Every structure is written in structure tokens, then in C-alpha cells.
Amino acid sequence: MSSPEPLEERAPEGPKTPPAKDSMTPRIGVFVCHCGSNIAGTVDVSKVREAAEKVPGVVVAKENKYTCSDLGQEEIIKAVKENDVNRVVVAACSPRMHEPTFRSCIQEAGLNPYMLQMVNVREQCSWVHSKEKDRATEKAVDLVRMGIAKAEKLVPLEAREVPVEQSSLVIGGGVAGIQAALDLAQMGFKVFVVESEPSIGGRMAQLDKTFPTGDCAICILAPKMVELARHPNITLLSYSEVEDVSGFIGNYSVKVRRKARYVVEDKCVGCGVCADACPVKVDNKFDMGFGKRKAIYVPFPQAVPLKYTIDKDNCIHFKTGKCKACLKACANEAIDHEMEDEMVELKVGTIICATGFDIYVPMKRGVYKYWEYQNVITGLELERLLNASGPTGGHLIRPSDGESPKRVAFIQCVGSRNKKIGNDYCSRVCCMYSMKNAQIIKEHEPDTEIAVYYNDIRAFGKGFEELYHRVREEYGIEFIRGRPAKLSEDSETNSITIRAEETLLNKITEREFDLIVLSTGLQPSEGSKRIGKILSLSLSPDGFFQEAHPKLRPVDTAVDGIYLAGCAQGPKDIPDSVAQAKAAAASAASIMAGKKVKIEPLTASINEELCIGCGLCVEMCPYGAPEIVETDNGTKAKVVEALCHGCGTCVAACPQKAITANQFTDEQIASEIVSALGGMEGTNGKARKPAKKAEEA
Amino acid sequence: MSQYAYFFGCIIPNRYPGIEYAVRWVCGSDGFNLDVEDIKEFSCCPVPGIFYSSDKNTWLLLAARNLTLAQNERREILTVCNGCLTSLLKATEYLTDPKNLGKVNRVLSQIGRKYTGIPRKTEGRRRIMEPVKVRHYVDLMINDVGLESIAEHAKRPLKNIRAAVHYGCHYLRPTENQTIDDPNDPVNIDKIVETCGATSVEYEDRLDCCGAGGGVRSHVVDLANSLTEDKCRNIADAGADCIVTGCPFCLLQFDNAQKSFTKEGIPVMHVSQFQALAMGIDPISLGFDTHHVSAHSFLRKLRGT
Amino acid sequence: MGEVEKTFISGLREKLVEDRVIDESQLEPDFAKEIVKHGGKDVMTCLQCGNCTGVCPISLKIDYKTRSIIKFCQFGLKKFTLETRWVCATCYRCYEHCPADINPAEVMIALRHIAIKEGVIPPFIKMAASNLLKYGQSVKPDPEIERVRRELELVDMPSRDKEYAKVVREINLLVRSTGYDKLIGIESEVKT
DSSP, X not given: OOOHXXXXXXXXXXXXXXXXXXXXXXXXXXXXXOTTTTTTTTSOHHXXXXXXXXXXXXXXXXXXXXXXXXXXXXXXXXXXXXXXXXXXXXXXXXXXXXXXXXXXXXXXXXXXXXXXXXXXOIXXXXXXXXXXXXXXXXHHHHHHHHHHHHHHTOXXXXXXXXXXXXXXXXXXXXXXXXXXXXXXXXXXXXEEEEOSSSSSOTGGGGOSBOXXXXXXXXXXXXXXXXXXXXXXXXXXXXXXXXXXXXXXXXXXXXXXXXOOOSBOTTTOOOOOHHHHHOOOEEEOGGGTTSSEEESEEOSSTTXXXXXXXXXXXXXXXXXXXXXXXXXXXXXXXXXXTXXXXXXXXXXXXXXXXXXXXEEOOOOTTOTTOTTTOTTEEEHHHHHHHHOTTSTXXXXXXXXXXXXXXXXXXXXXXXXXXXXXXXXXXXXXXXXXXXXXXXXXXXXXXXXXXXXXXXXXXXXXXXXXXXXXXXXXXXXXXXXXXXXXXXXXXXXXXXXXXXXXXXXXXXXXXXXXXXXXXXXXXXXXXXXXXXXXXXXXXXXXXXXXXXXXXXXXXXXXXXXXXXEEOGGGXXXXXXXXXXXXXXXXXXXXXXXXXXXXEEEOSOOEEEXXXXXXXXXXXXXXXSSOOEEEEEETTEEEEEEOTTTOOOOOHHHHHOTTOOEEETTSOHHHHHHHHHHHTTOXXXXXXXXXXXXXXXXXX | OXXXXXXXXXXXXXXXXXXXXXXXXXXXXXXXXXXXXXXXTOOOOOOIIIIIHHOHHHHHHHHHHHHHHHHHHTOEEEEOSHHHHHHXXXXXXXXXXXXXXXXXXXXXXXXXXXXXXXXXXXXXXXXXXXXOXXXXXXXXXXXXXXXHHHHHHOOSOOTTOEEEEEOOHHHHOSTTTOOSSOTTSOOHHHHHHHHTTOEEOOOTXXXXXXXXXXXXXXXXXXXXXXXHHHHHHHHHHTTOSEEEXXXXXXXXXXXXXXXXXXXXXOOEEEHHHHHHHHTTOOGGXXXXXXXXXXXXXXXXXXXXX | OEEOOXXXXXXXXXXXXXXXXXXXXGOOTTHHHHHHHTTOOOGGGOOOOOHHHHHOTTTTTSSOOHHHHHHHHHHTOGGGGTTGGGGOOOOOHHHHHOTTOOOHHHHHHHHHHHHHHTTOOOXXXXXXXXXXXXXXXXXXXXXXXXXXXXXXXXXXXGGGSTTHHHHHHHHHHHHHHTTHHHHXXXXXXXXX
């Protein structure tokens, strides 16, 4: 004996929304929202409602404190049913947030959800005209009148559904990419991980320890890397590049170039005999140029996959054709110098972009003399020098003479928070990694004197402030507030003198150090620009990828079905990267778990009779939605609805006026304009007068 | 189109006529034979340390007056001084703002002048104007004359000379106006010096200020001299025979300040004088006798005696 | 660690290190805005990192710190910046290194403008301006140099030319139009 009402609602058979009801003579319901005092504080809502009531075609007009609340929505449903309303105008906030809310609300009331017109009287009226209340009210009346005029011309639309490919592509195999891939695989989706380097692991694999807890970075990362390689749902494409992405949410097709590593992955067991045999030694990029590796190599011992790669640029065979030492050494016949790049095509439903960051490279002949003085190194170089599996076995040395430095200075904010070089943002990790490294140096060599030149210390995360106090109080690290102005080298000892104003002492000092560490900031990785173009992602002013909404959609992008994880979206520490990766995985999963995705019907449609197949729309479209097809009636354009964003560019461009944007038809917009001009066209010609009256009253 | 107009400013004609002679000689028929003319009505640029520092309206008016003279002749202004360069260049930038332009032209109309810029091209009936070009002597040598031509004309390479190059602040900074050279690592004067056959010595803090600028020399001469002393010490440490600069005000500072802390002093000359020497001019014409620091040691070394 | 040794210039130190006891009556709350009005950037956005002091050639010599001047501006301590503003060499090194893009050199210039308005006018400004009004150039012609010019067969200084009187008249008119002559107190020298 449950309540009978819901049963009744579920009852209708066939189409949920009877079209007859929608297309009848317009019976419009207008709902004006107070939005607390956001609107009502400036606009006289009652006057707006009264004015709306008088417009022909309006059968009911109401005002609410909060129209979006349950109470407000119930009132809409009730008014629609009671007054046989077939078009609804809501005058409230921007449609960005609540248009979907009201669409489902009127659908519940039995209308087609697209028979809704929202009028923005908050952002575009009350907020910007808060000082002119009367005129704001007048404007709100005009806006509502225009909305009513458009509502008269609305036609019902149906959303389409398309199936979603049950697989995901993760671009980038750093900690964020790894975490996102593992989460998705765990949920049962197929995942392809594309990494441009021979091994996954990313920047985190290069770090020594992590702040603030001091966990060894590779020790906590390696198990995840191995788990990823072993997971039955994950296909790892290392040493590969994404070349092209086409399609739309749920149906992306991706072209991946598998770069030739000249070693057959299936045959290589990672024994390293080939590297022993290789006669070529080059700087190891993974060790930031400090250590050496062979021309056939794995970047680091814990590499995943543990497959060797030939560095073509340095291999003697590729230069002269004379050496085949590795080929002779390999017992498994895994070496293949004839290997060529291979293209792989993937079908995926969602994409997670985790392309990470690069370290800022100090400029040539700049103040900090990175390129001139050997004993000036960057933070990431220090990580390698402190790392037990690094080039020095974890023993900190000065690059100039290999001695252990007794006086070390860190210089903060190199390449961050600097408007002069265009990096205005804080890189968020430099303060903490410097403290962490200072602590490690002190632990290795307790008699080292360490100073940190800083502007502001940003110890904002969990356990960060505690680390700050620990290194100051327990480890005796000196913090000097001031930005160094000049570095000069002693030509004999290669020690470096820093001149700076110590702003807390109000003194200009010169201090000598054995080693200078520049706490270089983070910037978007070189490869991410290319990926950004392929995925048509927009960039925020700092050069990192732009999220769809900074607060409410932090992992989404403007492109449906593509998500961001890790430092590709902005500088982050490891926990934040992992958290964002998990969020991106969940967002991608929520699309795929639905199996189908709704495609908004607010797209462009082409009138084949008028179309001459000129192809201008194809040229103009930023999303590649229209295409030229051969039909029985000749060459015509056709819009792939799933790709169309309804932006209207093609509509404006079409010389034949053959394209219509749904819900923004010429007729609808014209009626709005006519109404705005005071109604020269019959239907609501009298509307102007009530508005004037409202103002006078 | 006609090319350049000499703008010598105040210091060169009134203190170091040798520089004026050298520039005219290098650009004239004995040298590169460039199309340069005198515009007699030019006044002081006006000097940034005085007028830009005390009243921008007056500064802009006086600078705009100079710019209109070059504009009417359709010529680029060839400055030989960093101060003139920065003052006039900044003025052209100020005048791209219509508000400033209107204000300036209202006053200029009283003396029958108007700043419009030089027409670059016409689009339909509209003429596209560009600001009057203000060029530095070094910029002209590097970009218009070219190092190859400089090398060809350097008939008497200054082989045994070690020169310390001083650029001067306003040749390099502020970077928003100056784009002739890399502000962190300028090379143009070094290139000219090397092309003339001499060695440009590297010395510490070579981009530091001479000490004179911004009215410091006029206001607290001891302070200015103390900065020059540091600079000269570094230059002497590098074993330079002379200081070569692109700015007559820096030159004046080096020339006058050295007597306050040393007897001998390092001779200092403008890059045009240096170039003229390499091109075979008689040193007598370079007016070294108007310099306070004697150039004898330098000229002896040049002759190889 | 050693503090950079300074050469104190006689007399200047006393002038710069004035009695620095601050009470509220000495603060001018809108000083930052006044600086903006005179073409400086907003000093309130300064990070106080001290980079400008470190690169400033003057700060290494005397008791003058670019950062402190900016700090005084933030406080509104107009009085403390009266003398110091004239020792800036406008070398723009501070501008090149300022991470907050304040352009301290232009702030110094704005301070000079304010000083001039307050009547703190160093004599060399008057001298250069009078030279300009008399000769069209801010450096006074030197007979000895003019002799050398003739020796070198250089054209005579234009200021010797009769037609140049017109130029001088124009300059006088321009200077009068902005009231610059009155501003720096040389109105008696302006020709009409």
C-alpha cells in the first residue's frame, strides 16, 4: 500500500513527454527567483513578476526565495500541472549551474526538458547593477520579457544516447598516471598506459626521499609500477607517443606510435649483458647528467618494464654500422637493429591526461650562474646526488672537485613567483623539498652548515609546518629571508659567495658556500604542449592545463570524457597528485559505468535542401563536427552530433543559411530581439508599457 | 628614403668634440658613406636624469619637439649617447598613448609643430603611422652597416690593444624599451671592438653602473666616484689598455672621476673614436687632449713603441 | 659571514639616517596612491624580498636600501624619502631583477616628482634647466672646447647661430606652458 502517486507517474507508455502538449498554443509559466538577497536585494522581484503576468501568453507567474530548492521546484511542478503550462521561464542565475536542475524539474512535471528558458537576472543584472536599483528592475523586466518571447518559439528536443567504450587511455606513466590506471583497472575497465620514456615512474622515480615523512620515493613507487605492469586489465605502451586522437566522449580512437627500441620486448629478460658489452658511455638523463650509462640501457635499476632500449643517437651501429657488440652478447636474440616504429590504434571511452611537469631551467648568464659555475645545481640534481642508487651512491659531493661540501645554501623561488620571467605562480613543492633535502644532508654529514635563502616559507600541507620547525630547531638549519642578488665564484676554491640583503636584519651580507642548490620550480612539460593540441585542451595563464571549474570540476576538462591528473594541471606534491589521479579515475569510471552517455540535442542541424556542400562549415568548426558526404541529392554537409558543441560558428558562416542551431534558431533569437526593442511585431507589443509602469510605480 | 639625422646631444659637442669628429668621420665619405644629415634645430634630448626625473610633462614636450624635427625630415634619429637614446625612445613610447599625444600636440601647436609619427604605408585612405625611429650608434653599426663592412674598413687593426667594454645602463635597461642587445649578456660593442682587431677583456661586474646616472654625479659626486673606483679597479685587474663605451656621460664620469683616486688612470674613449682609429684616422683629430685622462700610454702602445 | 663594507660619504649619512622615531602623525596613508599618480607602480604589491637592495650599486656604498625606501612608501613615511631619492642612479638593475615587477627605479623617479612638488629641489636641476633655457642645451658651452671645435674644423655650436634664437624661444615657451619654471623656481630666467 505504498503511495499511489509515483506509480501514476511511472505509468505513461510510449514517449514520456507527449509532444501534443508542448506544441499547443503557448501557455507560459514564469518563475522569478529572489536568490536570497542576491537578486531581491537589488531587483524588485514583485514588480518583475507583476510585469511578467501581464505579458500575453503567460498563464502563471510566481516568485520564490530560492527557486532551485526542493520547495521551489515543487512549486514549479505544481504550477505547471495546475495551469496546464507548456513552456517554463525561470528568471534566476546563470544557466551554467542550474539549467540542468530545472530541465529535470519540468521533465518531472511532464514537459519536454528543453521547453525551458532561463533568464539570468543575477550575474547579468543584480550583481552588476547593485547601485542602480530602479534601472536594474527595469532591465530585469526587459530580460524576462525577452525570455518569454523566446519561450513562445521553443520546440521540444530529444537527447540522444551513445554507447561508451569500456576502456580508458592514460597518457603519462608518472605517479598520477600509474594511480589512475590502477584504480580504473581495479574497477574492471581496460586501461592503456602510454609513456614516452622507456620506463614508467616519471619524476617521482628520480626523487630520493619524500617530504615530510622521509619515505624513500622509489621504495613506495616501485610496488605500484610492478603492479601496473602485471595487471591483467592494463596494457603498458612504454617508449610510445600519442600521435592523434579523434572521436568524442565514449568513442575516442587513438593512434599511438610505438618508438623502435631496437630490442624485442618479448625476448628481453633485462639481464643487462648487452649493456656490459656496449662500448659507448653517455650522460645519464635520469641522473640529470651526473652519472653515465651505456648506449643500450635501462634508465634505472627498478625500471618497468625492465626492457633495454638502444639510444639511437649515441649507438655506434647507427652512426657507422660497425658495432654489433650488444647483438653478439645477447643470448636471447632480443636485439633487432632493423626494428621500425609501429603504429597502434586504440578504441577508448575516456582519456586521462597525466603528462606531468618539467623542472625550470635557470637562464643563461642569469644572476644564479647555473651555466657558469659548476657548484650551482638544481633541486632535482641534488635529489640524484643524495639518492642511494644515484651516480654517487648517495654521497653528496661538489661537482667541481668531488669533495663533500661543508657549507650548503639553498636559494628558493628560482623560476617561481617571478613576474619578470612570466612564472607568477608558486610551485608548491620547493620549500618543502629543500627542507627535506637539508635534513638529509644534515643526517649524512652532521657538521654541514646549511642556509636557506627564502622570501616566504609555504608549509601548508599535512605535517609540513612540523617539518619546518624540526629542521630549524633540531637540525639547526638557518633560514635567511632575502633574495640573493649576486653570486661570485672564488676561482681557486670554486666556492661561491652569495650577496643578499638579509631583510630581517636590514643588512647586506656576503657569505661563502661550497655548494649552491637552486630550488627550481615546476613548469608544464615540453610534451604536454603537443598533447594539449592533440586533445584540444585549453591552457590556464600559467601554461598548465585548464580544468573545467577550479573548485567544482577540478579534474574535468572542457572536452567531455577527458580528465586531468597530477602536475599536468598545475604544480602539486605527491599526495595531491595521487588524490587527483584517483578523482580522475573515478570521474572516468562514472562515465564508463553508465555504459551509455547522453548527447545534448543543442547541436547544429543542416537543411539538406538548402546545403550546397561548399564545405565552409567544415573549415570553420573548431571541433571537427561537420563532414562532407555524398548523398543521392549530391554533395552535402552532415553534422556528427556527438562532436558538435552547439557553438553556432557554422550557423553564422553558412552562406546558404542552411544550418540551424537547436534552441538558438533565427526565429527564436529574432523574437527575443523584437521584444527587447519594445515589440514591433504584434504578439507582445504592449509589453513595454507595463515595464514602464513598473518603473514609475 | 632618406636615412638618419645626427643627434649629438649636449655632452659631446660641448665637452668631447673628438667624438663628434669621429662619428662624422666614420659615417662620412672617409668611412661608410651613410646618408646622415644635421638638423640644426635639435635641442637637449632632454636629459632623463633632470627632466624625466622632475616633471614628465615638460620632459615629454621637449622630447616631442625633437621628434617632430626628425619626423618632418622623414629621418631616423641617430643618437650617440645612451641618455638621448633612452629619453627619446621612452618619449616615442609615451606618444603612442593617444591621451599623451593629444596633450602634447595642443601645446606644440603654439610653436607650429605637431607630432604624428612617420607614415609607414597606406591602407585604403588611411595612413598607418609608426613612431619616429630612434637608433643608437652601436645599433646602427651592427644592424645597418654590419660587421663585415666594419672589418673591411678596419685598415689598421688595433692588434695589441686590450679594451674593456662598458655598455652603460641605459643601453641595456629597462628591457621593455631596449631590444638592441641581450640585457644579461650584451655583445654588440664587444663585437665591434673585436672586429677592429682588438681584444675585448672580460672583467668582473662589467654590467655595473659607472656611477654618474640619474643625477648622482651632479648631486653627490663622491658617491658617483666611489662607484667608478670599483669599476676601474676591476678593469685594471683585467689588464685593459683602455675603456670603450657607447655613452658620453659614462665616458665623462670615467674621465673625470679617475683623478679623484688615481694618478695614472685608464684612458677612456667612445666606441666611434675606437673604430675611427682602426679605420686609420689621425689620432690628433680625435680630440684626446680634451680628455682628462691622458691617452698617451694607449697611443704609444698602439704605435707599438 | 661579513657585512658588506661601506664607504660613508661625508655628511650624507647624517642626512639619510634621520631621527627614525615614528609616530602616526608622520604617516601619510595615501602615499602609495600619490606614487602611482606620478607614474610609479603600486608599491603595496612589493614582496620585500630584498633583491633590489642586493643589486643596487648605491646600496652597497651608503646607508640606503632600495627595499627600505619601498617599505617607507608602503608605510607612508614621505619624510624619510626626501633626501634619499636623489641618490638613485636610475640604472634599472632593480627593475630587471624584481620578481614582483614593481620597477623600483620608476618609483624613485615618482618620489623625485613628489620631492620637487614639496620644494626639495637640488641645485643641479635648476642649473641644467637654466642652461637649457639659455642655450637650448643642458650643458653650458665652454670657450676652450669651442676653440678645439674650430681646430677640428667642426661646425660651430648651433647656439652661436642667430637662427638658433628661434629654437631657444620655442623651448622657453614649452617650459612656461607646463609651469616648470615656477615649479623649480627659475621663472625669472624664462624669456618671453
